[in-house]
Amino acid sequence: MASSDRIHVAVGVIENADGHIFISRRHQHLHQGDKWEFPGGKVEQGEEVYRALCRELLEECNIEVQDATPLTVIHHDYADKRVLLDVWRVTRFSGQVQQREGQEWRWVSVPELGAYRFPEANQDIIDKIQDLNFPGF
Ligand SMILES: Nc1nc2c([nH]c(=O)n2[C@@H]2O[C@H](COP(=O)(O)OP(=O)(O)OP(=O)(O)O)[C@@H](O)[C@H]2O)c(=O)[nH]1
Numbered sequence: 001m002a003s004s005d006r007i008h009v010a011v012g013v014i015e016n017a018d019g020h021i022f023i024s025r026r027h028q029h030l031h032q033g034d035k036w037e038f039p040g041g042k043v044e045q046g047e048e049v050y051r052a053l054c055r056e057l058l059e060e061c062n063i064e065v066q067d068a069t070p071l072t073v074i075h076h077d078y079a080d081k082r083v084l085l086d087v088w089r090v091t092r093f094s095g096q097v098q099q100r101e102g103q104e105w106r107w108v109s110v111p112e113l114g115a116y117r118f119p120e121a122n123q124d125i126i127d128k129i130q131d132l133n134f135p136g137f
């Protein structure tokens with residue numbers, strides 16, 4: 001596969017005032033269906049990643065991102081798809097978070113994240129979130 005076949009995805013880790021993280025469950029018929037995910041979606045041709053993040057989070061979660069910082073970049077090859085996940089930590093937003101695409105969703109504490117089934121590529125994201133909350137010594 002050519003590198004241009006890699007799907008570029010903007011992903012947002014949204015934290016609320018209680019320190020809980022927003023996750024939703026992918027529709028069953030989609031790639032990695034039924035697994036939990038962080039909101040986000042494909043970056044369009046010529047679009048800046050940060051713009052894509054803002055667009056996807058408005059479409060999917062009804063919030064306006066006001067500030068976000070890069071958390072990690074993941075290259076992952078599934079058997080049927082290659083992805084580049086550009087993961088951002090959303091540090092400031094306006095609006096009430098909700099899921100607008102009919103997916104099941106919830107806020108979960110950082111320790112609880114480990115109990116959910118995410119796509120394989122997400123392990124690194126979970127590790128990063130847990131490191132931020134419980135810095136090693
Ligand atoms: N949104 C999102 N996608 C993820 C995550 N982890 C992960 O491997 N992916 C993969 O990234 C790819 C693109 O995500 P997506 O399906 O949300 O894209 P999208 O909203 O633009 O969907 P569409 O273009 O089909 O409407 C999928 O193949 C998905 O399996 C994650 O945490 N969040």
Ligand SMILES: [Mg+2]
Nearest residue numbers: 039040041042
């Ligand atoms: Mg999406």
